Structure formats: structure tokens, C-alpha cells
Amino acid sequence: MTTITATDTVLEAHGITKRFGGLVALNDVTLDVPKNTIVGLVGPNGAGKSTLFGCLSGLLRPEEGSVHFNGEDITGLKPQKRAQLGMARTFQQPELFLGLTVREHIVLAHRVRYERRRLWSDMIGAKSLSKPSASEVDAIDGIIELLEIQAIAETPVAALPLGSTRLVEVARALATNPDIVLLDEPLSGLDLRESEQLAMAFTRVVKESAKGLSLLLVEHDVATVLALSSKIFVLEFGQLIASGTPDEIRNSEAVRSAYLGDEDPTPKGGN
């Protein structure tokens, strides 16, 4: 397990309630993500995890509650504004830009963050013909090396298998130099080796982050979440039923009966 001392909170949600017609998808959910940590969010299917991600990232608007990012109330902000502040996310079904290569995904995200003007000025100038700056190349290559995706860097993403697309999403998120990345089931569909590689990458990026990157991880693989996270929140039917350290969650009766069943999903002391 990653043992990182929390110094401050990067993301806080208070009393989030989201309804779809008569269905209450989230009911008064509160959570917080300390800086430079991996926090897990688990729950059975239909618990409201992806809906909560939608509310946190701004793709969905909650009926009640507030979201704070680095102490600033961002409840009313649009997703792109949250991204500009330093929030990134991946998607349960990978959302890729199908006409771009892996490197172009990272380049685009990097330029949106650091050379935003180029989003419109490039079309009338010839800057796209010149070589990218050394700092940009270094930053992009650094992310590619970190996630060990050199072999597919120049490949169009439309040709990639699922495991690689999840890595591309993570790389694109990291290229925005975020304070937090919301990871929506990043390990689903991956085989054991790919899962282990990606989990190790998550630990590495948090550990090596100079600015105190945090990850909020939604995952069905409870064992992995317990192993990776320093803090875990458990949702059921849109309500928060438990939160705490992996050991606290492992020993929680509410969680056992509601989600984990009677069987402990991880070996004792297993990381």
C-alpha cells in the first residue's frame, strides 16, 4: 500500500444529491481526497460511483451539495474550467480522440494546459509546421516513459487494444499536470499482467509527483483498491455507507453485509 502522509485536501464533496427523474442516484454523499494520496471509491453495480464522478468532474450537475477543489467552490464550474484548475479524469468506457495518435493525445492535453492560445492561433499560423519546443518534447516523453508506452507512442489510437487505450487515457490526463485524476474503473477489461502494470504505474506517479498528485479510484477489483488506497469510501444505492482506511473498511460490518459479503476479499495483511 502507498503510505503517503496527507497534508491538505485537494477535493471535497459535501452533501451531493443527484436525481434522475424519480430515481435518487446519489443521496447526501460527502467525501474528501487528501493531497498526494490514492483514494478508493467502491460499491456494487448501480451504487452511484460513476454518477458521483460525473458530479465531481462537472459533466453532471448535482441538485444539492457542493464540490470544493483546493479550497475553492467549483460546484457551478463547467468541466473545462475544472480541468483548467487541475482536475482530470478517465472514463469507464475509454473516450479517445479517434483521429489522433497516442503522442498527439498527450501533446494536445499538454498544449491545452500550457499553450492554450495555440488552440485557435495555430490554424492561421505556420507554427504547426515547426518542431515542438524542447520543454514540450521533454514533458511528453517523460509521461510516455513513466507509463512505459514508447512502443505505441506513434500508433493511431483507433488501432489499440483496450488495455493500451486505458493507458492512453491516463497519459492524457497526466499531460494536463493535474492535482487530481479521477479514474473510472481503469483496470476493467485488462488481464492480470496489464492490471498489475497499471496499478504499479498509479503508485509510481503519485509517489514521484512533485506537486502532490492525488488519484480518486473507482474500481470493481476490491482487492486492488484495498491494496492501492490509503482511504476508501463505500457507496450503496447512492448512499455513503462507510469510509476509512483499508483495514477499517475490511472490518466494517456494514460493508461486509452490503458489498463484500461474508468472505474477506483479500488475504490478511495482503497488499
Place this chain on the structure above:
Amino acid sequence: MLQYIIAGLVLGGIYAIASSGLVITYEASGILNFAFGSMAFAIARLYYFLHIQHGWGIPASAIFSLFVASPLLGVVLYYALFQHLRLSSPLVKVVATLGLSVAIPAAATWAFGNVAILKAPGLAPEPVRVFRFLDTPVTMDQLIVYICVLLTVVIGFVVLRFTEVGLKVRAMVDSPAMTSLSGTNPARVSVGVWAVSSIFIGLAGILAAPIIGLDAGYFTLLMAAAFASVVAARLRSLPIAVLTALAMGIATALIQYFLPISSPWTAKVIAAVPFAFIAVFLIYNLILRRDLSDSQRVGSALDSAIMPNGQGTMSSTESALLDAQMGFWARYSGPIIIGIIAGILPLVLGGSWRGLLVQAFAYSIIFLSFTLVTGEGGMIWLCMITFAGIGGLWTAQLSTTYHWPVLLAILGGGLITLPIGLLIGFLTIRLGGLYVALITLTFALLGEQLYFTMPRFSPGGLPLSVHRPSWASGDIAFAYVCLIVFFLLALFVVNLRRSTTGMAMDAVRTSEPAARMIGINVVTMKVIITGLAATTAAIGGGFLVTAQTTATPQQFAALLGVVWLAVLVSIGIRSAIAALVAGISFTVLPQIFASYMPTSWSQIPIILFGLGAIGVAKFPDGTVEQNGESFRRLLLKVAMKRQGKNVEALEASALGGAK
């Protein structure tokens, strides 16, 4: 007034039958059939062919048209096209059915003859009997429409809700894959739905013909009205579609009652009724419900899982892999060769062919606007012809009435159009692709009916004249002016695509949520592209009228814009050089048929353009891209052979790296 309401219910009833067919096929197949107006025209034309031209009786003509030809048309189209479209992108669906809408009327005219039809018969025998209801005359034709509407709604409801067939249809709407696993053949259910809905469409056509006239163009009114009902029904609710259709019919009749028939405004207000209904429902949905998206996935998770990778997208993985491996010459040699040929053509062609070529280059500029808005922006805009018309007609106005130099007038026309494009872009930004297509088509129809009919654009019914610049008054000189402008704009498009802007456009086009989550402002990107596209179309329109030296509103009719899109899509919507090929094909091909083929073959080019657009169901990138890929593969093979490698190994290594 009752008489008007009764007449309005007749019109509304026909709209209702048409919109019922649209909603049912959309529900069952996820395809909004843009060709239904054309199909309705074709069946009505067949009915006329049998009944009037060949003397068949009304029952025989009606039974053959409605219960043999209509379902047969539906079945043939299902197997030829619709079955391949279910999991395609909205763009491919819209373009393919638009291609059909272009090909079918031309095919019908070719098959049944190009004759002037002054009066189309209904289903009632002549002379039409008149009954009295509450002291108001009701004709047999009107009575037949009421009965048909009633039967359509009641039978449709009963069959869908209470029969096994209806259960299977509803199951297939939810998930063809799961329906298949439960022992029902979804293809058989689908073909049945298309056959039945084609009967509705044929019925609407035969009933509408006596009222709106038997001309493919007149069926646009039927189309616009039915689309308004479908938008109101949020594409799915049959009762709301029927009620809205009836309300529109009554509203149209009441306008005729309250406004003087002699006023030119009456016709304009009537034409605006569908647009007004669409506007009301848009405002209602956007303000109160905050949602008007058609992005709901077709079928269940299982259906999505078995969807072939990449199907429905406008990009080819194989082509992208090849592009990634090739150098400048291998990638751009094809476009450069085509450009050089286009540059030589004005010198080698003579007479009227050279004059056509000037127009072809002007059309190519207009077609670039589709490359921008649909190819780059991923938005299905069916009103580019309206922007071209505004640009063209204002070019004529500014140069003739206000004596501006013509090139400045063309620029002025572009600048006048820019805010309109930005406004339409801004208003439709939050809508799903199908709604954008529907609304921009309605806007184009409205522009044609309300704006282009202003006396200033056709004083005394005469065309406005436009004079070419004195230094480029000849065909050769002006051809090169158009070609240079085309190449400058094409270079702009190419630069845009490979720039950060182009990458951001790709992001917005292929995944809006992910684009937002890296900080891209989707609205800004879309508004930029719509403004650019509208201005390009207007500039192209300005060059077109200058090439022709006259400007008439008729050359910018909304449905012609559908043909333009069909031509470009069949050649390549994402390729700048395809716009040049499309411009030349659109202008020169009909003239080749007119010059060297029998007169009866004059519809063949239109049919070919339509069939080409249908071809996007199989080749989403168009023929230029498809053939370009083969050409690039050939060049790459030659280059690799010299190095002792082969293309397959190269691709395998690229994919191997990916895996």
C-alpha cells in the same frame, strides 16, 4: 372557420401518417429516414403512373402502390442499405439516407417519365363526392384521410402494445442481440417494420399529392412538417408526433383563415409554421428540460460490445496506420497530381466546357465549407447552401446596386453571413447530431421560402447580374482566380487539420466529454468552425454567381444543398482535394450526360450522386480517400520493396507495438 379546421385536420392527418412512419422506423432501427419525402413522392408518382398514365382503376392502383410497391421498396432498401446502418454514426446514417432522398426522385422521374403533372388524383373517385358535416362541406378525399389517420393510430397502437409482433418489435428496440438470443430473428422483425412503415410513407404520399402537388420539390413541405412533429416527439413518442402534426395542420389552416390570401406574407407565414413549431419545442426542451440529445446508444451493452471496432467513425484505422508510416510525397502526391490536372484543365478545355470549369472551381470553394463543418467539426449542417445563397445574392447586391468592386463584394457577402453562421452554431451547439441536421434543414427551407423570396434578390422576377473584375473577365483568368482562392482555402483546411486547432477539433468531434475534461471549450471550438464554414460557403457562393455572371435565388434551393452534400460525401468529406473533385464532378458530369447521352438519361448523374452518398454506409471516408489509400499503399509497397520490407509486415509491426 370550421371548414378551415376540417381542411387543417386533413393536412395535419397527412403529416401525422408521415411522422408515424418516421417515429416507428426510428424507434425500431435508430435511423431517421431523411428519404421518406422522396419515398412518398415515388409511391405517389407510381400511383399516378398506374391510374392516370395507364388507366388502372383506383383500387388496383392503390392496392398495387400501397401493398406491393411500398413494402417492396421498404424491403429492398432495408437489405440494400438500412440493415448496414443500425450501428453506424449519426453522420453516416443521415448522409446515406440523404443520398437516398436524392436518388429516389431522380430514379422515379427516369422510370415514370418527366411529365408535367397539373393535378394529382387522390384515393376518391372523380368527381369527388361532397358530404355535409355541421353545415360544412367535407369531401370524400378528406374523409379518406380521417379514416386513414384513425386506422394508422389505432392499429399501430394495438399492434405494438397488445400483439406478439409488437412485443418482438419492442424487444428489438431495446436490444437486437438479446432478442436474437431469445429465439427471434431481429432481421426479420426489422424488415417487417420497414415494410409496414413504407406503407405509411406511400399512403402519406398518395394522400398529400392532391393537396401539395405531385412534384418532388413540393414534398419538402411534407418533409419539414413531419420533421417538426418528430422533433416535438423527441424522435420517439408516437402520440406526441401525431398530436403535433394535427396541431400544425390546424395552425396552417387558421393562418389561411385569418390572413388575406392575396398577401405575399400569407404564403411565407404558412411556410414558417414547421419552423415555429420546432423553435417552440427547442426552447421548451433546452430551457425547461436542459437536454436535447440523440446520443442514446442503440441497443444494449451486448449490442455495443458486438459492434465492430471503429464502425461508424469517419476515419480509417488502416489508412491512419499507413499515414503514420509515410513521408510527405507518399502522403500528398495524389492531391498534388489532382491539383496539377485541375490547373491545366482551363488551358486545354475550350468553349462551354471552360465556362463550366469556372463554375466547378467556385462549387469546390463552397464544398470546402462542408469539409470544415462536417468533415472537421463533425456537425451535420444541411443549410450550407443557404449561406452560399446569402453570400451569392449579397455579392450581386453589393456589386450591382452599391457598385462595390466584385471581389470586395464577395468578401462583404462572407462577412454578412459570418454572424448568421455563428448564431446558428451557437443555438444548435447543445443539440445531438440528428437534431442539428433536422434544424439546419428546416432553417434552409425557411431561408428559401422567406428570405430568398424578397424582391431585392429578384427584382421584377429577373436575375441580378454580376460583373467579373475587368482584369479577369475571361473564363481562363477567372478560372484561375477561383482556383487560387480554392487552393488558399484548402491549404488553410490542411493547416488547420495538422495544427493544435485541428487536434482539438478531432477531440471535440470524437469525444466531447473527454475534450472537456482536458480543458477544451467545446462551444468555442464548434462556434469557430461554424463561423469559418459559413463564411467559406458564402465566399464560394459569391464566386459562383460571379462565375455565372447572374444570381438567382432558385439556384440556392434547400434540397439542392442535400445533393451538394451527397456529392461531396461520396467523394470524401474529410479531404480538401475531394472538394475540388466534387466541384468538377457536380458540374461536368451532368453536362457530359446532356451532351453525349440520350435525353432520358439526364437523371442518371443525380442518381449516381445519390448512390455515391449511400456508399458511405460501406466506405465512410468516400471514394477519394478509399482510392487514395490504395494509391498510397502502392507507393509504400514500391518504397518498401526497395528496402526489402513489405507493407503487411510494417502494419503488423505497428499493431504489434500496440498490442
